[in-house]
Amino acid sequence: MKSSVIIFPGSNCDRDMDVALKKFGFENQMIWHNDAKIPKCDLIVLPGGFSYGDYLRCGSIAGKSKIIKSVIEFAKKGGLVLGICNGFQILTETGLLPGVLQQNKNIEFICKNVFVKINDKNNKYFKNIDKDILELHIAHNEGNYFCSKDELKMMNDNNLIAVSYCNNNGEINERSNPNGAIKNIAGIFNKEKNILGMMPHPERMIDKYLSGEDGSIFFKNLLNNLK
Amino acid sequence: MKIKLTVTLKNGVLDPQGKAIQQTLNGMGFSNVEEVRQGKYFEVEVNEKNEDKAKSKVEEMCKKLLANLVIEDFKIL
Amino acid sequence: MKIKLTVTLKNGVLDPQGKAIQQTLNGMGFSNVEEVRQGKYFEVEVNEKNEDKAKSKVEEMCKKLLANLVIEDFKIL
Amino acid sequence: MTTVNEKIAIDHGLKKEEFKKICELLNRTPNLTELGIFSAMWNEHCSYKSSRKHLKNLHTKGKRVIQGPGENAGVIDVDDEDAIVFKIESHNHPSFIEPYQGAATGVGGIMRDVFTMGARPIANLNSIHFGSPQHKKTKNLLRGVVKGIGGYGNCIGVPTIGGQTSFDESYNGNILVNAMTLGLVNKKKIFYSKAAGLGKPVIYVGSKTGRDGIHGASMASAVFDDQIEEKKPTVQVGDPFTEKLLLEACLELMADDSIISIQDMGAAGLTSSSIEMASKGKLGIELNLSKVPCRENGMTPYEIMLSESQERMLIVLENGKEDNAKKIFDKWDLDFAVIGKTTNSKKIEIYFDNEKVVDIPIDFLAENAPMYDRKWKKTKLPQKIKFKKDNFKSLKISDCLKKLLANPNICEKKWIWNQYDHTVMGDTIQKPGGDAGVVRIHGTEKAVAASVDSSAVYCFAHPLTGGKQIVCESWRNIISVGAEPIAITNCLNFGNPEKDKNMGEFVECVQGISEASKYLNFPVVSGNVSFYNETKDKGIKPTPSIGGVGLLKNYKNMITMELKNEGSIILVIGKTEGHLDQSIFARNILNEKKGPPPEINLFNEKNNGTTLMKLIDKKLILSCHDVSLGGILTTISKMCIKGKKGVKLNKLKTLIGKYEYFFSEDQGRFVIEVSKTNFKDVENVLKESSVHFDELGVVLKDNFIFLSDDKISIDELAKHNKNWLMEYMVQ
């Protein structure tokens, strides 16, 4: 399976993502933001970091970059696009995903492990995963997801809320919400579920010496689903 | 010419930063501060002499980049 | 009453955000944007009916918290 | 242009005699730009005029040292092709004035020092010191500094893996912010600042030059008109995004061999960077300031030379490599300009608007810079306090323990490091909160450990002992995670060197550091001095911070502090004498602030440490935590809290009273966890090496620490340990 990781100026999880994808068998390529074309691939990843310094709003400037047109095109044709952290922010700024990511409720950067509940497995990303709760790592200042009531309803009706913050028992409540996100939303799909944006970083959880191994489950499963 | 504008959160959108500032102000003894809302302020220098034209350009910039209309309003001053 | 104010970087202080925004606007085709400076905008709701008193309270807040006069100026609108 | 006179020189921070010497050297009066250059080069920060004499005594050599002090950062060999570049630096004054930007640019500056040498930064640490928690400024300063450190490091994408935080009223008017960075470089691709060759192009890259940080002291009213306020932003604003681009662009350019020498523009910007490069290469340098990319119109040569705008570098390139280099910086959207060349004049010659504005022999600025042998006063070893039984009568061990665990200087600092991205780059295997942070060397089995330590209280009580103590503590922290200590960097934060007491503190701390690092074979490879940390005549306690670095040959052998298995035996290595003077227990609970710090016995220190390394090597150790502030019981509590396990402590078999035994801060000690089956082996190794140890007790599943006459809930201890800072910050 072929994947492409887009590097924006200021991306800083691009290498981590490259390492993770390759570790689990993807043939990955790094794509510089100024290249207008993306080579043929099965998955595009927008990695975490601070594209363009995240000045103005997170992801807003990357949302206007040259390459983003190709990403949109690819997505519209049904290609898989995964945005992690800053990547998620970029996806909302381009309008590929609804809503916005605001500053964390406690106005502090948060770097720690959290649990997320997988709400929907009827998609390429989570199909066949044998766990309902994953322990993943977050590291962000703006992960406080917000959207309009209508959008929320639309997402609920279509099962588009991919993952929600929860505790280790899977309970979704205020205490298990690290950043104030509406309905504990940690990640969402577009209607066709080929685009996934989420705040947690599975690429930081790919061996037992790191923060955990649940990221490995995510990538292995994704590769199998694409085969 | 220089166009000034503000971008503020829409009513009803949570403003954690403003809230934190309000609490800090209260804690510092400014007990009669009831609410603080924080927004952004921009000064855009446009190479354009006609004020109306400059403003309409800036309005376009607001819609396309400076404000996220999902949660923000803008106001050209 | 509600007092509005802006906090801006002093002249000469680097404004990385403004710079990035300007470059983006240029890249988006707004080629006549020559400079963008970004500042903060606040609306402070003070429980005080007298405008002068409210403003002077807010001025004190600016000096003590909202602005760092080493690099920023404030302006009550 | 303003004519220079003595008054202007003094406004620039020069002494009368120094100005006289400048005029004599030049055989004329300098012009304003030249004066600015002299004042920058001759000030404490660049010339080390008060400290140079004493820094020479530091121990700086070792088998693994590739580059010692004198470069942008130190370099050590970590086997194979790999070397680690590291350094610590202070940003105290700016952080007090503008905590966010001050701390942020401190982090930016130290990272530049590291990647200037060709290394990719792989870890950041910080040592931050604030006034009393009750002081009205403390909370906002702490919040701002933490946000600034995170704001910069997180954005660049370098994990912040450790640090140290303390509170002491001596920092009320003068906080300390020390930032440390480690980078990884290929041994054969290390870049230095020494220029070489004639007629080589001098290149300016990075951000544009603005009027940032032009020396406050040098802004004499005679120099500027009434717009002086407008022109005087003395605190720089950091732009981590540009730094990230600069990092990537520099590393890209470094991949081939077009760079002869490279130097970041730190303090005194273009002045010190250009002069240092020329001075080291024994060359001259010619600059044309009209070519320098400026952010504002109308900048004068004076301003351009003294600006401290961030995120800029100066490079001497091989001839003919300009176009290729420019392409790289264009790609990363950074300014690039050829602004001069190397010459054989041994002078710095500067042109502006086709006019020569500076002409100074380099030697005058570097080698002939003043060096002082300042008066200093020895600190006598204070009398030992005699604690009586009565002192402890009304106390209860469990209450004392809770109080200590909640002490601002002992409590958990999670509120801080949760705001630092400590996992980016995917190689952090020991996060903040342990004895040292550990990151893997990407793609290998190796890992490096790093920690920062300081103990102002000990240094204040007796600087010589204090100096030794920090080096030992650093060494212990590195060993505690299973690494071999290799080298240190030091940031020497002191008061006013013109006062003999402060100067004495400096001299004796340096001597202590030197003795210990020599004895432990733990050389100093880089560092920085920050004097004049005083406000209104009140100086800080002497606060040298030591950043230690160690190597794990196989990261899988890393040790952590949390208790692992029920039934294991815990021991303390090293002898407990019951020294309470200057301990947190004495200060916080007995309210006794006098007395000498615990004594350092370098022989025991080394013997205990190396023996522990042997045990770790033989895989006989399950967990380990060195004994520091708060003594043995505090140490055990932290191991219990982290491991979510309890212990049953044996009845004390010692003549020392229980308060002295549990809370004294004797040095050279570690608490270790050993499995029952390995206990005999461990005992043998310790006995063979004549290492003193006491068997403390066994690990339990229950969440309690059982003393012979008391029982303390771990959950409650955890609450005390974890809550203080969180609650303080949300109040």
Ligand SMILES: Nc1ncnc2c1ncn2[C@@H]1O[C@H](COP(=O)(O)OP(=O)(O)O)[C@@H](O)[C@H]1O
């Ligand atoms: N400012 C900081 N930044 C990052 N980590 C910190 C900071 N302050 C404290 N820590 C973390 O907390 C740990 C414990 O601190 P401390 O109690 O001083 O250490 P010790 O237990 O070795 O005496 C440090 O080793 C470090 O990992």
Ligand SMILES: [Mg+2]
């Ligand atoms: Mg320790």
